[in-house]
Amino acid sequence: MAGNKVIEARKINKFFYSPAKTQVLKKVTFSVSKGEFVSVMGKSGCGKSTLLYVLSTMDTDYEGELYLDDHLVTGRSSDYLSRLRNEKIGFVFQFHYLIHEFSVLENVMIPGLKLNKKPREELEHIAVEKLKIFDMYDHALKKANQLSGGQKQRVSIARALMNDPLIIMSDEPTGNLDKKNSDLVFGIFRELVQEFDQTMLMVTHDLELASKTDRTIEMEDGMIISHR
Amino acid sequence: MRFTLIVEIAKALMIARIKQTMVAAVGVTFSITMFIALLGFMNGLNDLLDGLILNRTPHIRFYNDIKPNEDQPINLSREFKDYHNIIRSIKPSVSRVSIYNNEAIIRTLQEDARVLGVAPKIAVQVFFNVGNVDIPGVLNGVEVEEENRLFAFSDYVVAGDFMDLRYTSNSIILGKGAADRMMAEIGDYVQVTTAQGNRLLLKVVGYYQSGLGELDNLQSYVSLNTAQKMLGEASSYITDIQVKLHDFNLSPKLAEEYRSTFGIDADDIQTVNAQFETGSDIRSLISYAVGITLLVVSGFGIYNILNMMIYEKMDTIAILKAIGFSGADVRNIFISIALSIGFFGGLLGLVFGFLACLGIERIPFETEALPTIKTFPVNFNPKYYMIGGIFSLVTTYFAGFFPSLKASRIDPVEIIRGK
Ligand SMILES: Nc1ncnc2c1ncn2[C@@H]1O[C@H](COP(=O)(O)OP(=O)(O)OP(=O)(O)O)[C@@H](O)[C@H]1O
Numbered sequence: 001m002a003g004n005k006v007i008e009a010r011k012i013n014k015f016f017y018s019p020a021k022t023q024v025l026k027k028v029t030f031s032v033s034k035g036e037f038v039s040v041m042g043k044s045g046c047g048k049s050t051l052l053y054v055l056s057t058m059d060t061d062y063e064g065e066l067y068l069d070d071h072l073v074t075g076r077s078s079d080y081l082s083r084l085r086n087e088k089i090g091f092v093f094q095f096h097y098l099i100h101e102f103s104v105l106e107n108v109m110i111p112g113l114k115l116n117k118k119p120r121e122e123l124e125h126i127a128v129e130k131l132k133i134f135d136m137y138d139h140a141l142k143k144a145n146q147l148s149g150g151q152k153q154r155v156s157i158a159r160a161l162m163n164d165p166l167i168i169m170s171d172e173p174t175g176n177l178d179k180k181n182s183d184l185v186f187g188i189f190r191e192l193v194q195e196f197d198q199t200m201l202m203v204t205h206d207l208e209l210a211s212k213t214d215r216t217i218e219m220e221d222g223m224i225i226s227h228r
Numbered sequence: 229m230r231f232t233l234i235v236e237i238a239k240a241l242m243i244a245r246i247k248q249t250m251v252a253a254v255g256v257t258f259s260i261t262m263f264i265a266l267l268g269f270m271n272g273l274n275d276l277l278d279g280l281i282l283n284r285t286p287h288i289r290f291y292n293d294i295k296p297n298e299d300q301p302i303n304l305s306r307e308f309k310d311y312h313n314i315i316r317s318i319k320p321s322v323s324r325v326s327i328y329n330n331e332a333i334i335r336t337l338q339e340d341a342r343v344l345g346v347a348p349k350i351a352v353q354v355f356f357n358v359g360n361v362d363i364p365g366v367l368n369g370v371e372v373e374e375e376n377r378l379f380a381f382s383d384y385v386v387a388g389d390f391m392d393l394r395y396t397s398n399s400i401i402l403g404k405g406a407a408d409r410m411m412a413e414i415g416d417y418v419q420v421t422t423a424q425g426n427r428l429l430l431k432v433v434g435y436y437q438s439g440l441g442e443l444d445n446l447q448s449y450v451s452l453n454t455a456q457k458m459l460g461e462a463s464s465y466i467t468d469i470q471v472k473l474h475d476f477n478l479s480p481k482l483a484e485e486y487r488s489t490f491g492i493d494a495d496d497i498q499t500v501n502a503q504f505e506t507g508s509d510i511r512s513l514i515s516y517a518v519g520i521t522l523l524v525v526s527g528f529g530i531y532n533i534l535n536m537m538i539y540e541k542m543d544t545i546a547i548l549k550a551i552g553f554s555g556a557d558v559r560n561i562f563i564s565i566a567l568s569i570g571f572f573g574g575l576l577g578l579v580f581g582f583l584a585c586l587g588i589e590r591i592p593f594e595t596e597a598l599p600t601i602k603t604f605p606v607n608f609n610p611k612y613y614m615i616g617g618i619f620s621l622v623t624t625y626f627a628g629f630f631p632s633l634k635a636s637r638i639d640p641v642e643i644i645r646g647k
């Protein structure tokens with residue numbers, strides 16, 4: 001499975017200053033290789049989400065270095081980072097963030113439209129294909145707020161896949177779902193890794209799910225305590 | 229494509245909040261409507277009032293003023309040459325009021341490219357003899373066709389045909405006020421006596437009404453020939469040369485120029501009627517001020533609605549930023565919203581403003597003083613529509629500027645973590 005590093009964090013320190021100066025990430029160093037399915041575990045409040053926001057390039061207020069696809073992204077302009085997120089990173093949140101004003105199909109298409117590298121018809125075709133992977137094609141023309149929680153989460157994964165990103169990061173993607181839906185979503189993740197060689201980084205509380213990933217990074221109090 | 233995506237998102241956000249969006253647009257529509265109606269009406273009035281005086285006033289008038297001789301005898305005396313001489317009770321000399329060599333002057337003026345036309349005139353002081361009462365008056369001897377071309381003479385001839393003045397010998401067009409006083413009907417004869425004592429019978433062929441009572445009581449019109457005949461002067465006798473220019477702003481400069489070349493007096497319209505300009509300017513200023521005030525108020529409406537929209541759509545903004553929209557993209561989305569409210573609201577405002585102007589133009593407005601006016605005057609100058617359109621876009625842009633800046637600075641991490 002080992003290949004070149006898709007993402008690499010070197011000695012990431014992160015502080016919060018309010019109410020008092022606290023260090024939330026302490027010298028976090030690790031990397032994820034192409035096609036790897038990595039999970040991050042740890043107690044509540046140990047800094048998993050914070051780490052994920054740093055890795056996603058949305059949070060730029062940290063010390064240390066972050067490499068994406070062997071390129072340094074630390075210190076780059078916010079426009080550059082926006083483009084990078086659009087093209088190379090797919091993000092799935094715990095709470096299914098869809099844009100309610102748009103249909104399911106449009107929601108999936110938006111990252112593609114934003115990237116603006118393919119004609120609209122082709123993007124529509126790609127979006128339909130992605131929806132079919134998740135059995136959501138029947139709902140393509142519904143408004144986003146007409147879906148159930150599990151359905152929304154599947155749509156947001158489809159959206160994360162839209163531009164065929166280097167890596168998909170997800171913060172407790174199953175945290176808000178029941179057992180059945182959670183298994184379904186995890187099944188999809190596995191399938192993506194196995195069939196499409198998709199690189200995946202997932203924060204989770206669920207030990208059972210974590211045990212089914214290629215590697216689990218365990219955190220405690222802002223530090224990585226084990227790679228397994 | 230990138231642009232259409234931003235517009236698409238802006239449209240979706242507006243449709244989601246269609247009621248507020250409409251309210252904001254109606255605010256813009258209302259203020260632009262008022263702006264156009266006000267400016268159209270005010271400037272219509274301006275044109276009317278200006279026309280009352282300015283259109284009928286020559287841009288430059290050449291004449292010989294009656295004044296004391298510059299060279300008083302004592303100044304010529306060698307003995308008192310170096311003294312400071314004070315002379316009391318000087319009387320004007322018997323100078324000619326007629327303009328010497330006026331044909332050459334007129335020819336020179338007509339050859340000047342800046343000059344629209346030249347009309348000679350003779351002013352004659354007379355008395356109308358009605359029974360045993362003498363009514364004072366001023367007869368203007370004019371060249372009928374030129375007078376009409378340059379000063380819209382026919383507009384103010386309210387009864388009779390103005391061309392009769394030219395074709396009927398010894399004819400007169402009486403000022404309406406004077407005619408009423410003399411109870412002179414068209415076709416009647418009136419007797420006039422000039423200051424020199426010449427008497428003449430003149431046939432009334434029409435009434436003249438300028439709208440300025442003072443003027444109508446005093447001024448009457450005869451042809452140039454008739455005036456010369458009354459004064460017993462030759463056909464070269466002229467007391468005034470009236471000049472109309474293509475651009476009346478040049479009048480002070482031209483007056484100055486020709487005053488020294490011809491060595492005669494020259495009045496220009498700007499110096500004589502400065503107060504009219506001021507009046508017009510103040511009226512325009514008021515209408516601009518009212519229009520802009522309304523726009524600013526509607527701008528605050530847009531500002532509020534955008535702020536509310538941004539507050540409600542924090543999640544959407546956070547998602548957009550997470551999936552790769554930059555701050556500038558987010559700002560453009562909200563600026564587009566503001567500008568489309570401004571554009572469509574403003575466009576409707578221009579249409580309604582135009583309709584309002586059409587409406588105002590149909591309201592009857594008849595007054596004794598203004599014989600040519602039947603309804604309220606309105607100015608339809610496209611300039612005001614341009615200004616209105618630009619204003620609506622500019623104010624909505626500024627109204628949208630700060631909210632969209634705020635939206636562009638939203639930190640997606642904060643929103644996502646906040647859930
Ligand atoms: N904006 C902030 N200001 C100050 N402290 C913060 C802020 N955000 C998070 N923290 C603190 O940072 C620490 C790490 O938070 P983080 O959200 O990364 O935890 P987590 O591991 O994701 O927990 P959970 O499993 O509950 O989601 C916590 O102690 C939290 O209180």
Ligand SMILES: [Mg+2]
Binds near residue numbers: 048049050
């Ligand atoms: Mg968390």
